Amino acid sequence: MAFADPRDANYIASANKPHAATLTADYNALGLQLARRGVDIDDVTRRVAAFKVAIPSWGVGTGGTRFGRFPGLGEPRNVFEKLEDCAVIHRLTGATPTVSLHIPWDRTDDYLGLREHAAGLGLGFDAMNSNTFQDQPGQPLSYKFGSLTHTDAAVRAQAVAHNIECIKAGAILGSRALTVWIGDGANFPGQSHLGKAFERYLESTASIYKALPADWRMFIEHKMYEPAFYATVIQDWGSSLMAAQTLGPKAFCLVDLGHHAPNVNIEMIVARLIHAQRLGGFHFNDSKYGDDDLDAGSIEPFRLFLVFNELVEAELAKAPNYNPAHMLDQSHNVTDPIESLMTSAIELQRAYAQALVVERTRLGEYRAANDVLMSAQTLKRGFTTDVAPILAQARVSKGGAADPVAAYRDSGYRARCAQTRPGKQNPGGGIV
Numbered sequence: 001m002a003f004a005d006p007r008d009a010n011y012i013a014s015a016n017k018p019h020a021a022t023l024t025a026d027y028n029a030l031g032l033q034l035a036r037r038g039v040d041i042d043d044v045t046r047r048v049a050a051f052k053v054a055i056p057s058w059g060v061g062t063g064g065t066r067f068g069r070f071p072g073l074g075e076p077r078n079v080f081e082k083l084e085d086c087a088v089i090h091r092l093t094g095a096t097p098t099v100s101l102h103i104p105w106d107r108t109d110d111y112l113g114l115r116e117h118a119a120g121l122g123l124g125f126d127a128m129n130s131n132t133f134q135d136q137p138g139q140p141l142s143y144k145f146g147s148l149t150h151t152d153a154a155v156r157a158q159a160v161a162h163n164i165e166c167i168k169a170g171a172i173l174g175s176r177a178l179t180v181w182i183g184d185g186a187n188f189p190g191q192s193h194l195g196k197a198f199e200r201y202l203e204s205t206a207s208i209y210k211a212l213p214a215d216w217r218m219f220i221e222h223k224m225y226e227p228a229f230y231a232t233v234i235q236d237w238g239s240s241l242m243a244a245q246t247l248g249p250k251a252f253c254l255v256d257l258g259h260h261a262p263n264v265n266i267e268m269i270v271a272r273l274i275h276a277q278r279l280g281g282f283h284f285n286d287s288k289y290g291d292d293d294l295d296a297g298s299i300e301p302f303r304l305f306l307v308f309n310e311l312v313e314a315e316l317a318k319a320p321n322y323n324p325a326h327m328l329d330q331s332h333n334v335t336d337p338i339e340s341l342m343t344s345a346i347e348l349q350r351a352y353a354q355a356l357v358v359e360r361t362r363l364g365e366y367r368a369a370n371d372v373l374m375s376a377q378t379l380k381r382g383f384t385t386d387v388a389p390i391l392a393q394a395r396v397s398k399g400g401a402a403d404p405v406a407a408y409r410d411s412g413y414r415a416r417c418a419q420t421r422p423g424k425q426n427p428g429g430g431i432v
């Protein structure tokens with residue numbers, strides 16, 4: 001099989017040629033349809049083209065569950081190879097210029113070299129992620145009974161030091177945020193003092209907060225359960241918001257879509273965090289039951305649309321202190337991670353575009369008149385608009401592919417990686 005570099009501009013341009021005529025025709029037809037609704041398609045396309053989402057470095061390898069992991073072909077073997085795959089995703093979609101690293105999974109003794117390698121691939125770095133939910137070989141103190149909230153001050157200090165290490169690494173890389181997710185909690189009633197555990201969290205995170213450079217933000221990520229199955233210290237947006245407001249103006253709440261009970265109204269949580277001026281960002285993915293980390297928009301695309309509807313409302317209202325960091329956080333157990341990450345980035349753009357084509361003035365009028373049906377219909381009409389021509393035009397306008405998955409598959413990149421990245425694929429269990 002011939003190999004072409006899917007990151008090569010000429011390769012992408014030649015892959016786009018067969019799509020040019022139909023793309024223009026579809027785009028113009030949608031433009032006419034939207035113009036009748038008072039929506040300027042070029043304005044929507046510009047906003048979609050400016051949309052960016054960070055790739056989770058842990059997402060370009062095949063993920064797994066506690067029952068097993070079935071490695072794919074040509075997996076990246078280190079953070080440098082992970083960035084090469086991230087560059088394929090960005091070149092073909094034009095939407096993922098940054099990567100979010102996870103330490104120690106991406107630890108290297110050459111962060112400057114990593115920064116240069118990324119720059120050479122046209123990539124930068126988004127939020128750093130700390131990891132005090134696993135014990136590392138040779139680690140003095142275990143996180144079995146918690147980390148930042150452990151009853152032993154020495155364990156808490158070890159966890160704080162790790163987070164400060166992540167900040168230092170991120171500062172070299174040009175990152176400007178630290179995401180703190182901890183699995184700390186209890187499996188049984190009585191196991192921990194719920195109030196004191198939260199106080200220990202505030203004490204530990206205050207030490208991390210103090211170490212943040214002036215222009216950095218700290219993202220607090222809540223999660224209902226897992227690995228703790230009775231009580232999680234930062235279990236919901238309320239705990240996260242209280243912590244952020246206690247820590248200071250650089251602390252914000254991060255919403256991972258998979259970290260809520262089924263049917264929780266996540267768009268309402270987003271609206272409240274925007275009101276509180278504490279919406280730090282998202283870990284986008286999708287789920288049917290638990291924290292399934294499935295591809296964004298693959299299970300509940302209407303819910304994703306409703307989240308972006310809140311973001312568009314905030315954007316149009318020029319909400320104060322509003323600058324959410326968008327990231328994907330997924331586990332690709334049965335698909336090629338590059339394909340899943342490309343299509344997931346595009347599903348976010350789709351939800352954004354659908355929210356942008358909603359007739360806001362008309363919606364406002366129906367709401368003011370309490371015309372319930374027409375309010376719901378007017379919002380839904382955004383979701384039922386096929387915005388694919390806008391998404392393709394936005395990609396092509398940034399040098400991306402009209403059809404990223406086809407361009408990727410035709411390049412033979414994965415088969416090539418299988419040749420150039422031999423070596424043991426450890427089946428094992430766990431998400432990475």
Ligand code: LRH
Nearest residue numbers: 129181221256283291329
């Ligand atoms: C926890 C989580 C967190 C990451 C991890 C990989 O479930 O969402 O954001 O650190 O996944």
Ligand code: MN
Nearest residue numbers: 221256283329
């Ligand atoms: Mn997450």
